[in-house]
Amino acid sequence: MSNTDITPTRSMANMKASAPNLDIFGERVVSHPNEVPDFVRNMHQRLVSSASPDNKLFMDILRLTEAHPTDVAVTLLRCAPSCDRAAKIMWRNIASSGIAVDKVLPTLLCVLEDWPLHRVSTSDGDKTGVFALAATRVVWEILRLPWCPAPFMEYSPRLLVALLFQVFVSTEEMPDEVNTFWKECQEQLRLPTSPNRFAVQTVRALFRHLRYLDLLVSMERKRAWDTLLCADTHHYAMGLLAREMHRTANPLCSCIALRLLGLLSRREPCWDLPALAFLVEVLECPDMKEWSDSALEIISSRLQSKSREKRCLALRGLVVLSKNPLVAEAMRSLTQSLMDLLQDADGEVVALILSVFLNELQDRATLISNPTALQLAEVLQPLIDNDNSHVQLLSTHLFREVMELVMDKGSKPLKKHVNMSLLPLLFHCQDENQHVAEASRETLLCAVKFLKRRRLKQLVKKEQPWRFGEVLESLGGT
CATH class of the missing domain: 1.25.40 (Serine Threonine Protein Phosphatase 5, Tetratricopeptide repeat)
Incomplete structure (x- = not known):
């Protein structure tokens, strides 16, 4: 040879x-x-x-x-x-x-x-x-x-995956x-x-034969092919390719995703990150609904990865899957792992985890267990004061959901954390970010209702924050 x-x-x-x-x-x-x-x-x-x-x-x-x-x-x-x-x-x-x-x-x-x-x-x-x-x-x-x-038409999903894999490995290593x-x-x-x-050239030729001309034009305009040729940005280009295929309702999209599910089910394949980047972008395809359990298993296994990119992609996948009631029960098994990751200083990671919890709680028929409610309240309380406004907004919304959905017998242990949140929520009612301010006011109203503090509830409704502290102190607040 x-x-x-x-x-x-x-x-x-x-x-x-x-x-x-x-x-x-x-x-x-x-x-x-x-x-x-x-x-x-x-x-x-x-x-x-x-x-x-x-x-x-x-x-x-x-x-x-x-x-x-x-x-x-x-x-x-x-x-x-x-x-x-x-x-x-x-x-x-x-x-x-x-x-x-x-x-x-x-x-x-x-x-x-x-x-x-x-x-x-x-x-x-x-x-x-x-x-x-x-x-x-x-x-x-x-x-x-x-x-x-x-x-070639029949085998096109497998052929495209094989060619895209060649683009990646021939970029990473050359014996x-x-x-x-x-x-x-x-x-x-x-x-x-x-x-x-040459592998990219062949990929483009295959797309031309498949008559996906709009896809080719869009990828060209966004310079995605050059991005695909760089080892550091290859996974971004894979995500972009998936979004473009999903946008055009391409039937090839879910077929490729299923091929990638098979690849990702192996033990840490070398193409893990690009395959995950593609898969996450197409989880909302109707054809992927029946494969949600398999996708959840594969994606959740990447939560503990040492790679920040893999963790973020896994969390983005969980955000999508958490909207599907069919996987709600399986998602609950990830609660502790997600709680542990909330200690991460990375704002993007924290925001994604909060989004997962919020999506899970959209089903109002689901009550939160007492231990989970207490754990969430404990980690959410400091996040309400986070420097990242998006984290502030999500944590404030989630804190409200916890108060509204906690089981009745679990409300008493939670009161301590709710009490401690009153002043931070009050301060953020005047936040320069209008979304944070509105969310803080709604959550503050929910908190005083949870604590059964009628006088405080009236002050919030009448927008008299200067009297809130006085009344809180007289009632033996924080």
């Missing part, structure tokens, strides 16, 4: 001597599968030396491919990984037959999904690795045809053998300077 096209597995002389006579191939069946790789190599060499191949050879290629698709595909990728002129003719001939390409495509996908080499043994016992980029070259050449083979292979491809075929750019 180190010398790509010019170094087949066997020497050229031995290959020509051992290869069966193809002149009679169309009239008989291969006597043994281990003959197939020799047939493929012989066909390739005949095309290398022939300026005008005959129709009989094309029929032979199709018959052999339909009968032995894996051996044909892998052998051709081995003997011509850069997809030279002869190999290009063979692959395009295969693409012309719906039956042949349908049988070959699963093998190409298996090669695409491995990085950097796909290991498989052909019938002759050859175990030489096949470059994933060699399969990408083949896909690119087929996509350059004026028609798109029907199986020496891949660098060597790609330099030879560049010299021979004038391909893009880097494999990840």
